[in-house]
Amino acid sequence: MKYKIYSKNKASHFINIECSIENICSQEVELQLPAWRPGRYELQNFAKNIQKFEVFNENNQKLKASKITKDRWKVQTNGATCVVVKYNYFANIINAGSSFVDENILYVNPVNLCIYAEGYINEPCTLELYKADNQEIAGLNDQQKLDNDKVSISFNDFYHLADSPFIVSSNLKHDFYEVGKVQFNIWFEGNLSRENLHQIKIDFKKFTEEQIKLFGEFPEKTYHFITWILPIPYYHGVEHRSSTMQVLGPDNQDFDDSPPADIYIDLLGLASHELFHAWNICKLRPVELLPYDYTKENYFSTCFVAEGVTTYYGDLMLYRSEIFDKNQYYKELEAYYKRHFDHADSASQSLFESSWDLWLDGYTQSIPDRKVSVYHKGAVAAQILDLHLQRVSEKNRSIDNVMALMWQRFGKSENGTPLKGYTLQDYKDICEEVAEESLDWYFEKCIFGTESLFDLLNNYLQDINLQIVRNEEGLVKLEILS
Numbered sequence: 001m002k003y004k005i006y007s008k009n010k011a012s013h014f015i016n017i018e019c020s021i022e023n024i025c026s027q028e029v030e031l032q033l034p035a036w037r038p039g040r041y042e043l044q045n046f047a048k049n050i051q052k053f054e055v056f057n058e059n060n061q062k063l064k065a066s067k068i069t070k071d072r073w074k075v076q077t078n079g080a081t082c083v084v085v086k087y088n089y090f091a092n093i094i095n096a097g098s099s100f101v102d103e104n105i106l107y108v109n110p111v112n113l114c115i116y117a118e119g120y121i122n123e124p125c126t127l128e129l130y131k132a133d134n135q136e137i138a139g140l141n142d143q144q145k146l147d148n149d150k151v152s153i154s155f156n157d158f159y160h161l162a163d164s165p166f167i168v169s170s171n172l173k174h175d176f177y178e179v180g181k182v183q184f185n186i187w188f189e190g191n192l193s194r195e196n197l198h199q200i201k202i203d204f205k206k207f208t209e210e211q212i213k214l215f216g217e218f219p220e221k222t223y224h225f226i227t228w229i230l231p232i233p234y235y236h237g238v239e240h241r242s243s244t245m246q247v248l249g250p251d252n253q254d255f256d257d258s259p260p261a262d263i264y265i266d267l268l269g270l271a272s273h274e275l276f277h278a279w280n281i282c283k284l285r286p287v288e289l290l291p292y293d294y295t296k297e298n299y300f301s302t303c304f305v306a307e308g309v310t311t312y313y314g315d316l317m318l319y320r321s322e323i324f325d326k327n328q329y330y331k332e333l334e335a336y337y338k339r340h341f342d343h344a345d346s347a348s349q350s351l352f353e354s355s356w357d358l359w360l361d362g363y364t365q366s367i368p369d370r371k372v373s374v375y376h377k378g379a380v381a382a383q384i385l386d387l388h389l390q391r392v393s394e395k396n397r398s399i400d401n402v403m404a405l406m407w408q409r410f411g412k413s414e415n416g417t418p419l420k421g422y423t424l425q426d427y428k429d430i431c432e433e434v435a436e437e438s439l440d441w442y443f444e445k446c447i448f449g450t451e452s453l454f455d456l457l458n459n460y461l462q463d464i465n466l467q468i469v470r471n472e473e474g475l476v477k478l479e480i481l482s
């Protein structure tokens, strides 16, 4: 599949897409626009943003295309061996998983707007973009300059393209640092003064090194932190195999402030979390998500590993690499304790059940006492596991050993494509291997159970000199034990 992405009329916020599919030898071909995007496990209905959709043969004659689901089309090829699909997509939303175009910027998450042909999803594909001399493209590796203002990028397959967000703009700020042979690029769009990049590079390098130490390697050759700073308050990030897209705001804060401004703390917390996903979910993936099925819900019950463990590590890595001091780290811990215990401590669902139901109400407000957050309760459960493993091994082992073994057995591969996904039982087996004892009680209580973890967490927090208490209104507070 060969794609061209451009905008005939940027002010209209419409992006034009042309997709050519070659070597067709059937009377019919089915075209699918993804129904969801990895990182957010709910249906997204991207197809509602398509205004016009037409299909042509190699002689530019129109072919019959009829919809067979909300985001799938059946095309009668009439013997054509090549079809060209031309359509436009309304791109007027800015968040870390959307697409947007205006006179200044082309921001694309290909999973929003690139169709694929059934049977071709594993084939290599190319993308052609237009870039003026004063513009750069953030997020894409191996950009080949064609004639004039055209650039071509190759992808291993549709999954790779769908997982590669990019920004074309003349306003991008760029710098990079290296760890071993891997280049980590830092891109900023929006209002950020150049001199801040120096400190950002120093801090990012520290947590990157700390994370690589845990897993023993970085799974990609190049990585891009793409951050768009908005004038309005914003906090959103999405993980990808060799990049993360982050949107933060408001931009009226100074990145150089001491103590650091909220936006800088947010940037560090988000970037560390998203980088951890480069292993945990992008490669080390639940078996139900391997490969991604873009046509429908992909139910899985282990999001407390994908998001809970990642939330726990995002801040822990900043603390271990001495970017966050104790006070800042405790503030972050208290924040997710509060989010869980103040709001969802008496929910009727377990972590296991709420992971499954992400597709139902994972990203909207819950009705009273229904769901728990795979992020916040998931992080509490990860910390209990970590402190338990340290306790039973006299600090010789920890959740680090669990994640390193998970990586070796289920994430790592030679060509970058995960070989096999893990099941809930695989995760439990590895936890027990590290504990050298049965963890039935832990899984019953923390993963499948619905009773409060307040006392259990406190039991373990004393090992690191902390405790949580409830104030008169019943709200949770973190205290340091003297």
Ligand SMILES: [Zn+2]
Residues within 6 Å of the ligand: 273, 277, 306, 307, 310
């Ligand atoms: Zn995450």
